[in-house]
Amino acid sequence: xxxxxxxxxxxxxxxxxxxxxxxxxxxxxxxxxxxxxxxxxxxxxxxxxxxxxxxxxxxxxxxxxxxxxxxxxxxxxxxxxxxxxxxxxxxxxxxxxxxxxxxxxxxxxxxxxxxxxxxxx
Amino acid sequence: xxxxxxxxxxxxxxxxxxxxxxxxxxxxxxxxxxxxxxxxxxxxxxxxxxxxxxxxxxxxxxxxxxxxxxxxxxxxxxxxxxxxxxxxxxxxxxxxxxxxxxxxxxx
Numbered sequence: 053x054x055x056x057x058x059x060x061x062x063x064x065x066x067x068x069x070x071x072x073x074x075x076x077x078x079x080x081x082x083x084x085x086x087x088x089x090x091x092x093x094x095x096x097x098x099x100x101x102x103x104x105x106x107x108x109x110x111x112x113x114x115x116x117x118x119x120x121x122x123x124x125x126x127x128x129x130x131x132x133x134x135x136x137x138x139x140x141x142x143x144x145x146x147x148x149x150x151x152x153x154x155x156x157x158x159x160x161x162x163x164x165x166x167x168x169x170x171x172x173x
Numbered sequence: 174x175x176x177x178x179x180x181x182x183x184x185x186x187x188x189x190x191x192x193x194x195x196x197x198x199x200x201x202x203x204x205x206x207x208x209x210x211x212x213x214x215x216x217x218x219x220x221x222x223x224x225x226x227x228x229x230x231x232x233x234x235x236x237x238x239x240x241x242x243x244x245x246x247x248x249x250x251x252x253x254x255x256x257x258x259x260x261x262x263x264x265x266x267x268x269x270x271x272x273x274x275x276x277x278x279x280x
Binding site for chain 2: 074084087091096097098099102111113128147149152158159160161163164173
């Protein structure tokens, strides 16, 4: 069974940093791109970042560019999101999602349950 | 960036009704469109990709159509378990933009 389990969320103050992780199982991790998608309270889905199968290409939403860094460790079937200079508007449920292709330009076909990030003073 | 506009933002229908959700792209995206179902507390679920291809395991009452700028998701006979938010998403270039969502409720 394909499974994605996120961790690392929590309550932080504006300006702080946080690192999210996602552990994948049930599929050949290094065959597929991976993504982070978030949903702020009462809002819709927002694509945050994607990374290709071999980390060769990465993409970010304008809202997080320069503050967030996506990475993956194919040996450990893990995906990470390093978030810095956090803002109130980064408060959201962060989903890890499996891409449907090696490139991150495609849709997501499996999602995790998410981890909650709250940025507040 | 290409914008995705969904309508309506919410709807209420009876069990057995035919439900249609629309998604419009600000410029042509060929058939590079997916639809997702999000139920609070559950894993988001891919329903349709390439505008009209049903993801494996998704009930056949769900269908998608469209190409270019105008797309629709149809639930042919609404069931209680379909209460959810539905999102369209364009892909094939960055950013992978989602529509604003449509909340579906049972009347």
